Amino acid sequence: MERRKFSREFKLEAVKLVRDRGVTSAQASRDLGVHANVLRKWVRELETDPAQAFPGNGQMKPEQLEIDRLRKEVTKLRAERDILKKAAAYFAREVT
Numbered sequence: 001m002e003r004r005k006f007s008r009e010f011k012l013e014a015v016k017l018v019r020d021r022g023v024t025s026a027q028a029s030r031d032l033g034v035h036a037n038v039l040r041k042w043v044r045e046l047e048t049d050p051a052q053a054f055p056g057n058g059q060m061k062p063e064q065l066e067i068d069r070l071r072k073e074v075t076k077l078r079a080e081r082d083i084l085k086k087a088a089a090y091f092a093r094e095v096t
Helices: 008-019 025-032 036-048 062-095
Strands: none
Touching (some): 008 025, 008 036, 025 036
8 A cells, every 4th residue: 555645735734724723633634534643743743843844755854964964974984984994903914
C-alpha cells in the first residue's frame, strides 16, 4: 500500500478547520479521511514553526539541510583522520 501525500494547502486548510472554525480534530479527521493523530501533528507543526511548516516533497527545512551537510562533513573528516592515523603508524614502523 502506498503512503498518501497531502499538499501544503490541504494541510493548512485542515489545520484552519480545527483552529479557526472550532471543529474538533476527531470530527475534522473523519470528514477529511485523515487519521486524528496525523491532524494533531499538523496542528503542532504549524504552531511550532509557521514559516517552515510543511516544506513539501523532497524539500527540507534549512536546519535539516545544515544537519545533513554537517553529518557528511563529519564522515569525511573521520575518514581523513583514519587515513592519517594509518599513515603515521606505517611510517613509525618503518623507521625502527
